[in-house]
Amino acid sequence: MSEKTALLLLQMGGPDSIDAVKPFLLNLFTDRDIMKIGPAFLQPFIARRIVKKRAPKVEGYYREIGGKSPIRELTEAQGRGLQELLGPGYRSFVAMRYSRPSTLEALSAIKKEGISKVVALSLYPHYSRATTGSSVNELQRILKESKVKFSVTYIDRYYDHPLYIEALAEKVQQGLTAFPDPKKVQIVFSAHALPQSFIDEGDPYLAHIQETVRLVMERIGDQAPHQLCFQSKVGKVKWLEPSTGDMMKSLAAQGCKDILMVPLSFVSDHIETLHEIDIQYAEEARELGIERFVRSESLNNSPRFLACLADLVQKAEK
Known part of the structure; x- marks a missing residue:
C-alpha cells in the first residue's frame, strides 16, 4: 500500500446540471439524519412527492446562477x-x-x-x-x-480554531470597506437553519455557531453592531430563529440602511449564498428600503482557511 x-x-x-437537481433533492430528503418524515419505510415515497413539488422552483434557482x-x-x-x-x-x-x-x-x-x-x-x-x-x-x-x-x-x-476565526474576520473586514461609515452597518451573520428539536435533543450546532460569532466579533471590535439569524428553513416544523428574512424586516423597521450579510457555516459558495442571499435577500432588502446590502465573500480558497485545514490535519496525525 x-x-x-x-x-x-x-x-x-x-447538482452539476439542471437534470441533476431532482436526484440531489431526493438524496437530501431521504436522509433521516437531516429530517425524519414519517416512518422510515415511507420516507422514500414521501420524499419523492416533496421533490416532485419542489424541483421546478429549485431548478429555476440553479438556472439563475448558471445552471449548476x-x-x-x-x-x-x-x-x-x-x-x-x-x-x-x-x-x-x-x-x-x-x-x-x-x-x-x-x-x-x-x-x-x-x-x-x-x-x-x-x-x-x-x-x-x-x-x-x-x-x-x-x-x-x-x-x-x-x-x-x-x-x-x-x-x-473547528468552529473556534484561531485560523478559521481569522479567515472569517478577514472577510468581514473586507466587506465593511464597501460602506462609507462602518459604524452605521449592521453585520448580519446568517447561518444555515436547523430544526429546533435537534438543539433540544443535544445537538451542539447552535452553541458552536454562537461561539464562532463571539470570537469573530472579538477580533472585529466595536466597528459595527451585529446580529445572528438563520436561513434555508424547509418544512413546517419549528426551526432556529430568528429567520434571516425576519431579521432584515426588523432592522429595516428600526431605520437600518446598511447591511453586511456574513454567510456562516458555509465554507464555499453554493445555492444558499449565490441565490438565497445574493438574489432573494438582496431583492427583499431593496423592497424594505435598505440602501446598501453587501455579502462578505465566502471563504472558498482563503489562504488563512486553507492554513486552518492544514493545521488540523497535521495535529490530527501527531
Whole structure:
C-alpha cells in the first residue's frame, strides 16, 4: 500500500446540471439524519412527492446562477490548495454526501491509488448530526461494507480554531470597506437553519455557531453592531430563529440602511449564498428600503482557511 495519506474532504455537494437537481433533492430528503418524515419505510415515497413539488422552483434557482452548483469545483480547488500546503505525502479526494463524487466513489479512488491511511476532514466547521454526522455515518457505512482496511482519522469540528476565526474576520473586514461609515452597518451573520428539536435533543450546532460569532466579533471590535439569524428553513416544523428574512424586516423597521450579510457555516459558495442571499435577500432588502446590502465573500480558497485545514490535519496525525 502507498505511504501517502488521503485527505478525504466531506461536503454536502450540489447538482452539476439542471437534470441533476431532482436526484440531489431526493438524496437530501431521504436522509433521516437531516429530517425524519414519517416512518422510515415511507420516507422514500414521501420524499419523492416533496421533490416532485419542489424541483421546478429549485431548478429555476440553479438556472439563475448558471445552471449548476459550483461546490464541486470549489471543493476540489480547496483540496488542491490543502495538498500543496501539506506536501507530496498527501493526496486530496472529495466525498459529496448528496451528489458526485459520492463517498463510495471517493473511497474507490483512494483504494485504486493503493492508499490505506485516510484523514476524513469535514468542511462543516460547526458540528451537527445533520451535516458532519450524516457524512460520517455514510462514510462509516461504506467502510463497513468495504473489503479494504482503511485507517481513518476524523476531523469533525473547528468552529473556534484561531485560523478559521481569522479567515472569517478577514472577510468581514473586507466587506465593511464597501460602506462609507462602518459604524452605521449592521453585520448580519446568517447561518444555515436547523430544526429546533435537534438543539433540544443535544445537538451542539447552535452553541458552536454562537461561539464562532463571539470570537469573530472579538477580533472585529466595536466597528459595527451585529446580529445572528438563520436561513434555508424547509418544512413546517419549528426551526432556529430568528429567520434571516425576519431579521432584515426588523432592522429595516428600526431605520437600518446598511447591511453586511456574513454567510456562516458555509465554507464555499453554493445555492444558499449565490441565490438565497445574493438574489432573494438582496431583492427583499431593496423592497424594505435598505440602501446598501453587501455579502462578505465566502471563504472558498482563503489562504488563512486553507492554513486552518492544514493545521488540523497535521495535529490530527501527531
